[in-house]
Amino acid sequence: MPGKSVTRESLGGSGPIAGGPMNSGSALSRAETRRFRRHQFWTDHGVFRELFYANLHEVAPGLFRSAQPAPWQIRRWQEAHRFDAILNIRAPAPSEPHFRLEQDACDALGIQHLPIHGFGSRDLPRREPLLRFLDQIPTLPPRLLVHCKSGADRAGFIATLLLHQRYAVPLTEARAQLRLWPYGHIRHANTGILDWFFERAVAELTQKPGMSLRSWVEMEYDREEILASFRPWYRLDWLTDRILRRE
Numbered sequence: 001m002p003g004k005s006v007t008r009e010s011l012g013g014s015g016p017i018a019g020g021p022m023n024s025g026s027a028l029s030r031a032e033t034r035r036f037r038r039h040q041f042w043t044d045h046g047v048f049r050e051l052f053y054a055n056l057h058e059v060a061p062g063l064f065r066s067a068q069p070a071p072w073q074i075r076r077w078q079e080a081h082r083f084d085a086i087l088n089i090r091a092p093a094p095s096e097p098h099f100r101l102e103q104d105a106c107d108a109l110g111i112q113h114l115p116i117h118g119f120g121s122r123d124l125p126r127r128e129p130l131l132r133f134l135d136q137i138p139t140l141p142p143r144l145l146v147h148c149k150s151g152a153d154r155a156g157f158i159a160t161l162l163l164h165q166r167y168a169v170p171l172t173e174a175r176a177q178l179r180l181w182p183y184g185h186i187r188h189a190n191t192g193i194l195d196w197f198f199e200r201a202v203a204e205l206t207q208k209p210g211m212s213l214r215s216w217v218e219m220e221y222d223r224e225e226i227l228a229s230f231r232p233w234y235r236l237d238w239l240t241d242r243i244l245r246r247e
Helices: 030-043 046-051 071-081 097-109 127-139 154-167 171-177 190-206 213-219 223-229 234-243
Strands: 057-060 063-066 085-088 112-115 144-147
Touching: 030 046, 030 097, 057 154, 063 071, 063 154, 071 097, 085 097, 097 112, 127 154, 127 213, 144 154, 154 171, 154 190, 154 213, 171 190, 190 213, 190 223
Parallel strands: 063 144, 085 112, 085 144
Antiparallel strands: 057 063
């Protein structure tokens, strides 16, 4: 792709935390790996992602989305799909086991690990990080895996933006990345704020022919007003917050 290459720092990420040169194999000790994997599998609910549903989908040529992958899944998927980079939408936490394991796997395989700041599953991004991400889309490597924790909400939001900005898919079609099946997104719970963002964007852009999404975000996007106007079905919040434990 043309343009300056994106880096973890340009997306708001921190510097390397695992150490070791690229393609050198794991930089974690066996004890660290075992401890981090226990945490990822049980505490971070990896048991469901690894044994039942990884939520991996190719949504456009070279664009994939998934739940949080384990190191063995990153290796297997890399063999099959040859990612250039992984966009990690979970809140960057260099000390967390899932982050350490992912960074280590990416370093070992020579994949760029790009943590993205400022996106939540039950909130809307502020204007500045959203504009920063939109501006960096043309510089992202060709083959991408996008993931959050479950692969349902934030991954769908970012996949919608990528489909629209990079693949010129109309927002009315791209927003289908936020669906119950096969992605697990629940639009009538508090996670539906992400759908409401695109509903408002489509409605306002329809009234202003020729305005791009990027221009709308820069000049018209009123985060606080959109948040205040959203009305979820609170009876479903227990499902996203207590059962599914969405971040």
